[in-house]
Amino acid sequence: MAGIFDKVKDTLNSYRTPGYFKKLDHKWTMVVDLDMCNGCGACVAGCYAENNLPVVGKEDCGKSRAFSWLRIERYVDGEYPDVKVKFIPVMCQHCMKAPCEIGCPVYATYHNQDGLNVQVYNRCVGTFTCATYCTYDVRRFNWFSYKWPKPLDQQLNPDVTVREMGVMEKCTFCIQRITAAKDKAKDEGRGVKDGEVLPACCQSCPTNALVFGDLQDPESRVAKMVNNPRKYRLLEELNTDPSVIYLKRVMNDGKSEE
């Protein structure tokens, strides 16, 4: 009896695993140490530069149309003089059970063999479903085709598509860098080494708070860091199984209850 239950549970679970992959090639994971993050915003600038994020201006920022794929949330607790300020960088969490993937009617967003939640711009028809389903508010919509006044367009990264009006976009874990590293490793007939792939945010971080790597590689830094007792995931109770792992901040009045 128990065997049948387990089988049914496994089958159901396998359908809950996007892409129905039995095994992933990589399990890209980011670890964010909140005790090291000082909220400076360098990662956000790195993301703007790497991923051709348009600047929308004051008016559109006011309509929540700013493009930052990665934002730093800031929370303020308490009254003067006992004020506690906390920062947390929030990017696409690359959920293994992503709500956005279930919603998309045209499969523009799906899970790939690397454990990444990817967005296919060519398929996207802009129904906005994924952004509505997203638990973390990390999806950004191109309400217009944005222009870069000359010669600012010379800065655009040729490795990343410039998106057009009507397309949803979000953090890709700098998939262009992952692809480049995988190609190079393939040319050299080896696997991707730990530390070879660095998304722009992790690369630029002045405090080294962001670490990126393959969780399936037992020797990788992230594989070692996920055993940290400070580990937690954002809104984990919603069962989205995010690939971004946060390490709790150490604070004087820190509470430990879950």
Added chain:
Amino acid sequence: MKRREFLRILGIGGAGTGLGFVLGKVTQTPGAKLIPYLVPPEEIVPGVANWYASMCAECNSGCGIIVRVMEGRAKKIEGNPGHPVSKGGLCVRGQASVQRLYNPDRIKGPLKRRGQRGSGDYAEVTWDEAAAELAKNLSDLRKSGEAGKFYLLTSQLHGHLNQLAANFMSGYGSPNHIQYELFQNRNLLYANQASMGLNTIPHYNIEHTKYLLSFGADFGSTWLSPVNFSKGYGRMRQGEGARGKLVQVEPRISVTGANADEWVPARPGTEAILALGIAYAMVEKGYNRAGDASAWRAALSAYRPKEVAAITDVKEERIFEIAKEFAQTRPSLAIGGEGLSSYENGASGLVAVNVLNHLAGNLGVKGGVLPNPDDPLRAAVDMNKRITALASAAASSKVKALAIYNTNPVFTTPKAAKLEESLKNIPFIVSFSSFMDETTALADLILPANTPLEDWGDGFAEPAAGAPVYTIMQPAVSPVFDTKSLGDILLSLAKSMPGNMGPKLQAQSFAEYVRNGWKELYSKNRAMASGTADFDDFWDKTLQNGGWWSQEPSRRGLSVSTGAASANISNKPAKFDGDEKQFPLYLITYAHPMRLDGRGANLPWLQEIPDPMTSVVWGSWVEINPKTAESLGIKEGDTVSIESPSGRISAHAYLFPGIRPDTVALPLGQGQVYGRYAKDRGENPIGVLPLVENPKTGALALNSTRVKVSVASPTGRMVKMEGSTKELGRGIVKTVSPEEFSKMKKEA
């Protein structure tokens, strides 16, 4: 392959010229534009990036950078992983400097004034015409024996560009090279000289300290060398050994203060007294590790914690607690930032911080204050050369010609300096600025200089790493517009002047000048020569690595004597302009994490990326404590007027509990008139400041006035990206207590 090796292979330098030079050669001939790619330059493979090692010039910290260049265009700037200052990281401003290079508002070629001064009516001229006009004006002045009436006004210059400017001025015969920036560390230089005999800024070894007592130092975003300190901060928190503690003393929580374990909101202007109170508590309890306790007790007798507590609004017990922890945690470190040095008596506060470090035995130890080697070019800031000196000379018509480069004093000096009016008295003003700004708008002639990504240069980073760091700046791309290197402009100007300008200005180009300068350094320094065949070999390696640095620490001993301390400290709180009744609130102005003193305001990323503390974008605001706001009837987002005895501006109110109820704070940098991204972003906070400068150093006191705040008629709208400042029980940023953390660490 490691990143460093990757760099070595891809970094150019083999020919010692850089891709920019090659591209410059091939693109300058008309009609040749299509041909080169039939036989592409050796370095260019379409789709494959070249990385050039260079130096960031967005602030004075001298971070090593690598620039990703594809098909001759700069794509992205990252920290140079091998560089001892940046260690692979780079701040917001450094990354945005690529938008300075490709800014649509750059001046595209030489301009000559056609209409009235300040009307903005300029005619395009050629470089030859502009250079001839400049040479004529300057040689006429020199011929009439008035060479001393020529002033050169620049930002803080570094390395060989600074040396070249000095050589040019001495060859020309004028002693008047004024280097001016709002945040120039003049007080810090003075305080270290006066109390420790140091000519350079030391390295504050945050990385290894276990107790960091910061007096208004926003080292995570703006102070001295933010990337290097942030790298250190990360290691301090989660590096080897116990987790370091950060205590931040400041009236308003800065980005760094937001990360502190303890916030000590001392009354504005009394932080220096608090530091000395802590010092007294240390000697009274016998905690001090250096210095004669009885001598120091006598020297600090005016700073008994009981009296200090009354002045500073910090409880006596807390002063003793901090003193105990500061002295007994090993190693500890005290630092004093802009928040401390921006008072009228700022230099004395910084001396007080040195006293703390001396008494706790933090000078010259790992995790404390490490001396830096001297600048190999012996450059030093002349404290007597001030922007106010220029203003008064110009007002009395003692200035006949002025050249401006990379600084915008009309925007950053208070109205009382009457700088704009005085500058209008000068018959001839030339600007080398690449952007139109409030100061360049007065120029008769504009010869736009290259931006740092198109230019040669170098820097001998001061807050460095406690060891020599020589960083090279090389062109990553050829000039985007019709601009020239300032070094080249000065060298060719020197050649076109009649009469001898001296032997030091003979180089054909600034690139050659820098190379010759490094050759001289190389010949004098045996450490540079080790491991290299000859200078050419060394130079190639230097261009690949982004400079030269060694691990050799400076061995200079540091100490503070009671005499040096007593001569520089005072038990009077910093003075604030304005009557307490009429103007009830202290005003704190601070360098903005993105726009600093305003230089970043026209870079669109730096407007669109939210301010870390308030999340406001594309605007200016005033931070007010919610209780104060309530008593004044101010709601979030209201337009309020901020009035001081010196002026009045308006800004939007941002209610922030992390500021003292008797204080309001304004970020600097907004309120500019020029630039499509910078203009119409509120008003310049400098407009309410009185002209108060430190008599010894010439540093402008930014925290020097009281204000009153009242609701004004609404203008515009404040846009902020935050939804709520509360987590609303969602447990988004989870925390553990330090005790629990040390238990976790033991178990692991």
